[in-house]
Amino acid sequence: MTAIRVRINGSEVADDLPPRLSLADFLRERRNLTGTHLGCEHGVCGACTVLVDGEPARSCLTLAVACDERAVETIEGFGGDPIIAALRQTFHQNHALQCGFCTPAMLITARDLILRQRAGSEREIRDGLAGNICRCTGYTNIVIAIAEAAKEIGKEAPNAQ
Amino acid sequence: MKAPPVDYIRPRSLTEALDLLANAGAEGRVIAGGQSLVAMMNLRLASPGLLIDIARLPELLTVVDHADAVTLGACVTHAAIEDGRVADPSHGLMPRVAATLAYRAIRTRGTIGGSLALSDPAAEWPVVLAALDAEVILYGSSGWRSLKCSEFTTGIFQTKLAENEIIESARIPKLSADARCGYVKLCRKSGEFANALAVVVTDPRRGYSRVVSGAANGAPLVLADTSRLVAAGPRDPDALRGTIGSDLDHASDRHFDEFERNLHTVAATRAVQQVLV
Numbered sequence: 001m002t003a004i005r006v007r008i009n010g011s012e013v014a015d016d017l018p019p020r021l022s023l024a025d026f027l028r029e030r031r032n033l034t035g036t037h038l039g040c041e042h043g044v045c046g047a048c049t050v051l052v053d054g055e056p057a058r059s060c061l062t063l064a065v066a067c068d069e070r071a072v073e074t075i076e077g078f079g080g081d082p083i084i085a086a087l088r089q090t091f092h093q094n095h096a097l098q099c100g101f102c103t104p105a106m107l108i109t110a111r112d113l114i115l116r117q118r119a120g121s122e123r124e125i126r127d128g129l130a131g132n133i134c135r136c137t138g139y140t141n142i143v144i145a146i147a148e149a150a151k152e153i154g155k156e157a158p159n160a161q
Numbered sequence: 162m163k164a165p166p167v168d169y170i171r172p173r174s175l176t177e178a179l180d181l182l183a184n185a186g187a188e189g190r191v192i193a194g195g196q197s198l199v200a201m202m203n204l205r206l207a208s209p210g211l212l213i214d215i216a217r218l219p220e221l222l223t224v225v226d227h228a229d230a231v232t233l234g235a236c237v238t239h240a241a242i243e244d245g246r247v248a249d250p251s252h253g254l255m256p257r258v259a260a261t262l263a264y265r266a267i268r269t270r271g272t273i274g275g276s277l278a279l280s281d282p283a284a285e286w287p288v289v290l291a292a293l294d295a296e297v298i299l300y301g302s303s304g305w306r307s308l309k310c311s312e313f314t315t316g317i318f319q320t321k322l323a324e325n326e327i328i329e330s331a332r333i334p335k336l337s338a339d340a341r342c343g344y345v346k347l348c349r350k351s352g353e354f355a356n357a358l359a360v361v362v363t364d365p366r367r368g369y370s371r372v373v374s375g376a377a378n379g380a381p382l383v384l385a386d387t388s389r390l391v392a393a394g395p396r397d398p399d400a401l402r403g404t405i406g407s408d409l410d411h412a413s414d415r416h417f418d419e420f421e422r423n424l425h426t427v428a429a430t431r432a433v434q435q436v437l438v
Contacts (some may be wrong), residue, residue, distance in 0.1 A: 020167050022199070057270055066192075
């Protein structure tokens, strides 16, 4: 067992973990944060994407013990985030989800694309979403929803970084 | 699936990491970003007894901007290279490559040293660093040694990294102002492993030209005659394709089938065309 201290959605958490435990299983099973989903568990489907120190990461390919002294953000932690709020709205309006399994990670990935200004064209958005698999929608409405949210955010803060 | 049971330790220095590796014997495995290793553990293709986490070692995160080269610590991430957060010796080639390497959520954790250490035949960095004539600096019990990246990778997942050695950094020569680079990655989906890779670097002021094929059924494959042709500035597209084809045919140990040979020819041709002024 390895002791870690990690900040999850703004709260300090201390725990003693078997090193083999993935960040995803730590979040889901020990913290009850089940918005992080596990699809393939080898880094291909993207459903488990969370933020580690503000950057998107695969929580299935990240050992929980390697997150000692790090800050982790899951979909449950974006309540007050304006970009996620805009994305929620445009996903809703455009029917950009069906079963919802990929949606939390789609939102986190889309937020990162908007923040890094990589959501300026359909091509860019599709490239940026290549690591997130959706088996329901055919992506079209997801791409439209992200483009709309990016435009809206851009209007509010033209110099957004 | 889930990773098998394993022990984990995060050493405070490179020397401590090396001691741990030596003491652990065959059970010890260095982990940096873990973007291949943890996947392999989840698939039960790897089951090390002890993971030695080097991702935060300051020695391995160091970037030095020399007069004629840039040294990137082994644990510099693909995302740091993509974003230009570290010095770029390659006039944009390395950031351009990094942006095509897997997905952003992989690039934020995966490292250049990890890519070299694993030397997946379809990985980008072994090919790019060979094309840039970079060296890999290795740290072991008898001190440091350096090897040309073009010699470091010897085959599919095979390198000259010794059992008790850790990759410390890559030293990449700076290109001259008028150097040009070409890069083509052929794959069906953005971010996938390549079906064919081609990297071209031509730096007339240093008298240097090199064309390297990747995902080529083995170590990065230097196309020797094509490299010389690029230095001369080829004008005839048929001659260029012919030279690339004959370079590929010389590498008979790669056993390219007709489809693969065509794919590598197309990748290399397009990459060379990017450097022709």
